[in-house]
Amino acid sequence: MHEPFAAVDVIRAKRDGGALTPEQIDWVVDAYTRGVVSEEQMAALAMAVFLRGMDTAETARWTGAMIDSGERLALHVSRPTVDKHSTGGVGDKITLPLAPLVATCGAAVPQLSGRGLGHTGGTLDKLESIPGWRAQLSAHAIGRQLEEIGAVVCAATDTLAPADRKLYALRDVTSTVESVPLIASSIMSKKIAEGAGGLVLDVKVGSGAFMGSLDEARVLAKTLVDIGTAHGLPTRALLTDMSTPLGAAVGNAVEVAEAVDVLRGGGPDDVVALTLALAREMLALAGHGDVDPGPVLASGEAYETWCRMISAQGGDPDAPLPKPEHVHVVEAPESGVLTTLDARAVGVAAWRLGAGRARKEDPVQAAAGVRCLAKPGERVEAGSPLLELHTDTPDAVPSALAALDGGIEVSDSAPERAPWPSTTVLDTVRS
Numbered sequence: 001m002h003e004p005f006a007a008v009d010v011i012r013a014k015r016d017g018g019a020l021t022p023e024q025i026d027w028v029v030d031a032y033t034r035g036v037v038s039e040e041q042m043a044a045l046a047m048a049v050f051l052r053g054m055d056t057a058e059t060a061r062w063t064g065a066m067i068d069s070g071e072r073l074a075l076h077v078s079r080p081t082v083d084k085h086s087t088g089g090v091g092d093k094i095t096l097p098l099a100p101l102v103a104t105c106g107a108a109v110p111q112l113s114g115r116g117l118g119h120t121g122g123t124l125d126k127l128e129s130i131p132g133w134r135a136q137l138s139a140h141a142i143g144r145q146l147e148e149i150g151a152v153v154c155a156a157t158d159t160l161a162p163a164d165r166k167l168y169a170l171r172d173v174t175s176t177v178e179s180v181p182l183i184a185s186s187i188m189s190k191k192i193a194e195g196a197g198g199l200v201l202d203v204k205v206g207s208g209a210f211m212g213s214l215d216e217a218r219v220l221a222k223t224l225v226d227i228g229t230a231h232g233l234p235t236r237a238l239l240t241d242m243s244t245p246l247g248a249a250v251g252n253a254v255e256v257a258e259a260v261d262v263l264r265g266g267g268p269d270d271v272v273a274l275t276l277a278l279a280r281e282m283l284a285l286a287g288h289g290d291v292d293p294g295p296v297l298a299s300g301e302a303y304e305t306w307c308r309m310i311s312a313q314g315g316d317p318d319a320p321l322p323k324p325e326h327v328h329v330v331e332a333p334e335s336g337v338l339t340t341l342d343a344r345a346v347g348v349a350a351w352r353l354g355a356g357r358a359r360k361e362d363p364v365q366a367a368a369g370v371r372c373l374a375k376p377g378e379r380v381e382a383g384s385p386l387l388e389l390h391t392d393t394p395d396a397v398p399s400a401l402a403a404l405d406g407g408i409e410v411s412d413s414a415p416e417r418a419p420w421p422s423t424t425v426l427d428t429v430r431s
């Protein structure tokens with residue numbers, strides 16, 4: 001096949017700070033997927049993009065080229081479809097109550113999810129702690145479940161944006177993950193290819209997130225929303241706090257148990273508040289802005305949808321969830337107000353206890369994780385239980401404790417406050 005460009009010219013153009021043409025972008029992404037542009041060449045281009053950036057038009061085109069590297073999922077569903085994506089946080093189990101809630105309120109939610117890598121957990125890993133539950137579904141089964149139940153959470157098919165899969169693995173080993181245009185095009189290529197009619201993004205801000213500051217997170221949110229707009233996908237982003245874990249549970253089975261509490265009308269206030277905030281945005285995009293998800297969640301109606309959604313994928317919603325073989329209690333070091341419970345520290349601790357994986361092929365422990373027994377702003381007494389560390393491998397406890405070092409602060413002078421949920425949603429970006 002005659003190649004219209006040479007990779008070195010494309011790399012040089014970006015290295016020297018120029019904008020790539022639409023034709024160059026289409027070609028380089030396609031040629032990389034075909035193996036004509038080598039890993040070394042794409043690594044150099046990814047680093048040039050990391051250092052020089054891409055403008056809005058380039059980023060939207062790059063996203064389109066990654067979508068075109070695979071197939072779009074054709075959803076034939078009678079209700080409006082709308083999806084949510086989170087940039088990843090600690091204790092972020094929101095998809096679990098959110099998808100059945102929005103389905104109960106009249107929209108359909110196709111959620112193609114991933115597994116966790118690093119200190120933020122993956123939705124599929126969490127759901128796989130439910131006995132019998134299957135992540136892998138055919139495109140036909142996804143369509144049928146969406147039509148019948150209105151919610152499906154499953155693994156992305158191999159044909160969805162394959163260029164992104166290849167490029168993400170390369171970015172992971174070349175220190176080019178943390179680039180706004182590369183993160184945004186990666187996320188949006190998969191979400192646009194999934195074919196939902198609207199998209200709500202939960203862009204996390206704080207120590208447990210990609211973006212540490214509100215300003216950085218705003219840039220990412222705007223880039224994501226701009227890509228959606230350029231591709232005709234109505235998109236909104238909420239900027240939400242990730243300085244401390246969401247809810248009390250961090251891990252796999254523990255997070256499922258907390259999500260079930262929320263679906264039964266209980267659960268921690270911050271999880272309920274964020275679930276409802278995202279549900280309102282999703283319902284507005286789906287044309288159901290007049291439905292109030294609050295009473296639906298409180299009534300336990302969405303729990304019925306959850307049970308159907310889990311059963312449809314082979315899971316037993318009534319089966320007991322796996323329990324850890326070992327529980328280690330971390331006590332409050334002194335009496336006072338808990339001022340810091342750092343999201344990253346708790347996320348890394350849960351990961352080291354076995355809830356997450358270091359390499360893609362590693363297994364995860366269903367029962368591993370952390371339960372936070374107090375939230376920042378609450379008063380604690382010296383020696384009272386602050387955290388429970390759950391694991392099947394007690395040898396992991398010392399390294400989990402090391403991860404928590406410096407992540408917990410108690411002050412005897414700080415005022416007590418009711419911290420949640422008023423600060424959870426920090427800002428909103430709309431197209």
Ligand code: URA
Nearest residue numbers: 168182183184186187
């Ligand atoms: N999630 C993605 O899907 N891609 C990125 O680049 C970062 C987070």
